[in-house]
Each structure stands twice: as C-alpha cells, then as structure tokens.
Amino acid sequence: MGLLSQQYDDGNIVLTTAEGVLNWARLCSLYQMSFGLACCAIEMMAASASHNDIMRFGVIPRPSPRQSDVMIVAGTVTLKMASRLKRLYEQMAEPRYVVSMGSCSNCGGPYWEHGYHVLKGVDRVVPVDVYIPGCPPRPEALLEGWMRLQEKVRTFTTVRPKATDNAAA
C-alpha cells in the first residue's frame, strides 16, 4: 500500500495511517552521521557529490551523533576506534540505524586474518541494519543500501504482533 490510500478531488483531504505518515517523514529525512574511516569514505563523499546526489533522498550529513539518524560506518574499524564508535552510537537518539559500508566494516575485509588491530565486523559492537558489500562499494551500491534502509523504515510498526500473525508466518 502506498502512502496515500485515497485522495479526494474537492479538497485537501487525504486518508492514510498515522504510522504511514510518520514512517514516510522519517525515511525521507534520514540524517547521516559522517563516519568516514578509510577509503570507503571517498565513495561516501562521491555519493554526496553531484553525480549521485544522495541528498535527493533527504540525506543531510551531520557532524554530531545527537542530530543524526543513521551512522554509515565507512571503512576499517580498528579496535582502538571501536570503543569510540560504540560511544557515538550510544549518543544517537532513537530510532537509530547503522549502515555497514564495505568489506572492512562488514567482516574485517583484507585484514580478516593478520589484522591484529582490526575489528572483524562492526556488528560485534553495534547492531547493523544494512550491509553493503564492496571494497570499496561504488556510490550506486551505497544508494541501493540506502533504499533498503528506507524500506526497513517504511515497514516499521509500533503495533504489537498478534499470536495469529506468528502462526501465519
């Protein structure tokens, strides 16, 4: 179901659910916390530049975790950085999302075996919503991941699932 289930010709009346409006507003203004750690940050910047223009999705890079909704972990997370990353994640207001961008933050990447200093996957310290593979991923891949995240936000609901829903699933 789209956002607008019905539209009337004769006035400014639309019918939808409160949840639909809230989710729509939220997914169209996901503010991004700049968390560029390595070469993936270059591709993240390229996604913000004019060719890909991630701002058309309502993404505004914010310098502070308190103003942002999504943390794009773009790059190699070292063990030294991991505790800082967790602290920043904890400072973000809920609902908050994490996009793990690139092989390094997904699973350690090329450092998986001999990287004594690298966290083998950012999901070991914070919960991750979307994983984007690539080394580094192209800006298109980041946009694809962003749309996956938007779909996740669109289906968010505060309604407690009924026992019958689980039985049906």
Added chain:
Amino acid sequence: MALSTPSIFEHLTAAFPELTLAHDEAAPCIIVPAAGIKDVCLQLRDHPDTAFDFLMSLSGIDFADGTLGVVYHLASMTHKHKLTLKVVVPKDAPHVVSVEKVWRTADWHEREAFDLYGIVFDGHRDLRRILMPYDWEGHPLLKDYEVPEFYNGMKVPY
C-alpha cells in the same frame, strides 16, 4: 661534497676510536653499538663534511634470532648523500639510546618502534604507544607475537 658509505665509515672510526663500528658492505650500512648511537648521530649531523640534517626514517626489525634492530636512514640536504645506520640489541634487554634530541623526527618514529617492537629508547622524553591503544598488551610486530583472544570484551580473531 657527497661522501660514500666507506668514506663516512673511515670518518667515524677516526672520530670514535673507543666504539666498535662495523661496515656492512653488502647492505651497505654502518653497524653502531646501541649505547653510542646518539654520539655518532650528533657527529654525523654537526660535522660539516657529513651534515646529515635529515632523518628519513627510523624503523624497527625483529631478526627472529633473539635480537632486535633499529635502522636509521639519514640524508643530507647540503651534500645530497645518504647513509644507513643499524643497531642490533638483544631481545631480552632491547635498550637503545634515543636520537630524539638529535632529529625531532625521531620522536614519533621511536614511539612507533617502541609500540610495535618493544624497543626501549633511553632518554626519550615521552616514550608512549603511538598507534596501538595505551592499554594494549604486547608488541604486535614481534615474530613470536600471539594475537589476543579478546580486547576490552571485543573478540579479536576472525
């Protein structure tokens, strides 16, 4: 005038008769005792014939035979010549005199060699870890280093 490594070696043996310097012609480099490296470096920097005003790099080595090493790559802007110095120390007592007061560059380079190899630079004003976290245990680039299972509750191996 640009000097070659053998002529610099002759210059140093004349200036420091009490030190046992060695000339490795294959490398080529000059091997200096750990206690005398600062005096040698000061001489090389301040003597007008050598005038090594630039420390290009300072790196650590684990020779995997019970010894550690420090390698100094020097260059002179005035004479356009270069020189490599080496220091070899036992692994159970890896003490080298710091050259941080000779070239300011050596400050962070020595901290890195200390961080990753555990080489102690005597006389360094601020010998802390520079890359690894301060509470890290061990020196990761040693050949017998074992990666810890956990660091601050985070699993380290894949």
